[in-house]
Amino acid sequence: DQEWKADEESRSKSTLSYIFKEAEWILDRSVQAVKHNWKEKDRFDKIKDEIGVSLKEFSERNSKSMILKLLLVFAAILFFVRSLSMYFQQIIFKQIEEKVIMFIRNDFYGALLKKPLEFFHSHKLGEIISRAVNDVKMIRGMTLNSATNLLRNLLLVTVYVIMMVTVSVRMSFMTLFVVIPISVTVSLISSALKRRSRKVQQKFADITSIIQETIMNIRIVLSFAMGNYEKARFLKENRKFYKKSVHMVRASQLVTPFTEFMSIMITLVIIWYGGLLVLNPNNAMSAGKFSLFLVALLASLHPIKEIARVYSQINKGLAAAERVFEIIDEPVLLVDKGDAKSIDVFSDSIVFENMSFKYPSSDIVLRDINLTIKKGEAVAFVGPSGGGKSTMMDLLLRFYDPTSGSIKIDNVDMRDYKMDDIRNLMGMVTQEVILFDDTVTHNISYGRQDASKEDIVQAAEAANAHEFILELEDGYDTIIGERGVKLSGGQKQRIAIARAILKNPQILIFDEATSSLDGESEYQVQEAIYRLMKDRTTLIIAHRLSTIRNCSKIVVIDKGIIAEQGSHEELIEQDNLYKKLYSIQFRDFSENDNN
Known part of the structure; x- marks a missing residue:
């Protein structure tokens, strides 16, 4: 009292x-x-x-x-x-x-x-x-x-x-x-x-x-x-x-x-x-x-x-x-240090070092994660739902801090950097696309308010979005409704990719970006994603393993730990969880083709 x-x-x-x-x-x-x-x-x-x-x-x-x-x-x-x-x-x-x-x-x-x-x-x-x-x-x-x-x-x-x-x-x-x-x-x-x-x-x-x-x-x-x-x-x-x-x-x-x-x-x-x-x-x-x-x-x-x-x-x-x-008046727990450093360029690696994490009201979600991601690599994260894949991306964006261990960017604990600088290095495209009740132009330029009309159009073209945007009632000035309700799933996803392209991030994060799309929309979005991935460090969370075969590294997360990692061929040879997941999906695809 x-x-x-x-x-x-x-x-x-x-x-x-x-x-x-x-x-x-x-x-x-x-x-x-x-x-x-x-x-x-x-x-x-x-x-x-x-x-x-x-x-x-x-x-x-x-x-x-x-x-x-x-x-x-x-x-x-x-x-x-x-x-x-x-x-x-x-x-x-x-x-x-x-x-x-x-x-x-x-x-x-x-x-x-x-x-x-x-x-x-x-x-x-x-x-x-x-x-x-x-x-x-x-x-x-x-x-x-x-x-x-x-x-x-x-x-x-x-x-x-x-x-x-x-x-x-x-x-x-x-x-x-x-x-x-x-x-x-x-x-x-x-x-x-x-x-x-x-x-x-x-x-x-x-x-x-x-x-x-x-x-x-x-x-x-x-x-x-x-x-x-x-x-x-x-x-x-x-x-x-x-x-x-x-x-x-x-x-x-x-x-x-x-x-x-x-x-x-x-x-x-x-x-x-x-x-x-x-x-x-x-x-x-x-x-x-x-x-x-x-x-x-x-x-x-x-x-x-x-x-x-x-x-x-x-x-x-x-x-x-x-x-x-x-x-x-509630205390802000996630703040920059008084002497926080600036970072404008990602030049070397991202390292998860003995990193563990738990939410305040839950048990350990990630335990003893050790992983190195080199600049320019395309790394895929796969595994059963609830394993902790999306949580790893949230930690990388510093929505949370690790409970123990650290995440280092260019050999510096990310907690020593300014949060906005870290997030400015990254661009994210998620399965659930977040759009605003505003024009197409505003939604594409959300991460870069100073972008010119030409830059916005170029980003839309690179994301395979330009043609359908022109078919909208007011083109780039069309109000797309709250959460983009006036657009289809594939159209919303391409707007999100155009937004990421315009921001021009050095590190890209795709969180199951194509898992809810039909075949034609997925092809168009996947093509835009491959174009965006060029010469960038890319982290991909995917359920469809067929889309990540060409990644330089695949990390399998199961029950909060790294169960295995390696290339597609290496993981198939190990005959563990990845091969089991891949075999199940390959069998499902074969059955669908036969049907």
């Missing part, structure tokens, strides 16, 4: 730092204005005296009716100026509020980009989106406008309390005796509101996840006729969200009527007690003092109710802030 409270306090301070950043600017300008006005004090006194003399002369020269008219006009002008000032005050505060929200959302997004892959494996996409959009929006409840309202009303209450204490210490203590339990009750209600608000935000994240999953997998949902099931699942979670929301509304709406009722009760108690004092034969309190005390008390009731309202609003914002700053 102590750790949670400390963590909660830390997140509250993190949120307030954004507000103080903007409030500091206003305070600085205000101080400068006060200093300037103080320097001009004598001049202002002189102007004030001159205005006083002028007003006296004006009143002597004009009738009372004229003065009344002018006073009314002056009052109207003052109220107009007051309204205008209130407008600009709200504009300034809202602008600062939006800026604070923008800063927090920017930092949230920046924090996401620094998270390891494990984070995205353990958090639902819908939950992350909910925190970035809904929770950040909820933080408005504790931004500068609310803080200013709270401070202003606290100052007003302080002034009225001083007035009451000055009039009667005894009645002030009586008022305090009644107010303390009310304050404790309001605090308990606000704490309950904070807890319920957090639960509501979690449920909102759950229904966001369901919507996101359904849309992303709509083809499967429709093909399996699971629309009614998904609808029922959504209705169930949405009803839970509704119930949590109602519980939160009950708590939030309780604050205002409770403070309203208790304000009346306080007033009645004080009138009763003050009346007894006034009617006391010993004249414990005069009617005049009692009236003055009552006026101060009644004047303090509105700011007290405002404090209760703003406090509950701030608590709702704090619940959202905790969820947001859980992401922002």
Whole structure:
């Protein structure tokens, strides 16, 4: 509990730092204005005296009716100026509020980009989106406008309390005796509101996840006729969200009527007690003092109710802030060293040296990997699914660091290099092609934003993509939809290869890039891959062993270890796992041909 409270306090301070950043600017300008006005004090006194003399002369020269008219006009002008000032005050505060929200959302997004892959494996996409959009929006409840309202009303209450204490210490203590339990009750209600608000935000994240999953997998949902099931699942979670929301509304709406009722009760108690004092034969309190005390008390009731309202609003914002700053404040485990080296050219080798790796929530995935890949080699990784092939590529891209041992590039531990430099050396084409809801041009040039139109076209031609791109509605300016849904599997794969060609990486990684394609698409993609592999270091993860026979080295990964390695001919002669896999695939191909 102590750790949670400390963590909660830390997140509250993190949120307030954004507000103080903007409030500091206003305070600085205000101080400068006060200093300037103080320097001009004598001049202002002189102007004030001159205005006083002028007003006296004006009143002597004009009738009372004229003065009344002018006073009314002056009052109207003052109220107009007051309204205008209130407008600009709200504009300034809202602008600062939006800026604070923008800063927090920017930092949230920046924090996401620094998270390891494990984070995205353990958090639902819908939950992350909910925190970035809904929770950040909820933080408005504790931004500068609310803080200013709270401070202003606290100052007003302080002034009225001083007035009451000055009039009667005894009645002030009586008022305090009644107010303390009310304050404790309001605090308990606000704490309950904070807890319920957090639960509501979690449920909102759950229904966001369901919507996101359904849309992303709509083809499967429709093909399996699971629309009614998904609808029922959504209705169930949405009803839970509704119930949590109602519980939160009950708590939030309780604050205002409770403070309203208790304000009346306080007033009645004080009138009763003050009346007894006034009617006391010993004249414990005069009617005049009692009236003055009552006026101060009644004047303090509105700011007290405002404090209760703003406090509950701030608590709702704090619940959202905790969820947001859980992401922002989470330590970044994968970072560059302070003295990290730069690397622009891969010149010698990649060496896995006694390298082992495990995910935080799993057993050892890779154990004692020893492997050397020379520059210019084409190395294939094969083996049963789940053996650790893709994990090796993730480690090479430094999505993770080895648990023990090391991976060296040009005889330097890759942890001593800058991460972005390592990733700039490499280009990756995966089985699941990742494309963006943008133009073909943007998707091809994603790794090289400064590429010219000619460079993009040349890359598309080299990837056998130019012809089908020209057949699209707007050619290279065609929006291809989220994840490239407007393209076929082979077309998406060729766009991905064109992207890799344009980046011109020194090390290429193909992660089962053709395993899901039909024969014709695979031929076109394979041709583009061979063209891209020329004069580069290439690492290929493949299930179709017929596509890797010409690789200079084939590494067989089984159950997290290197079971065997060598050329195709050498592995066939060894008569171990590789030959078994190859024989099975060759038999399957033969049966398919006969059929």
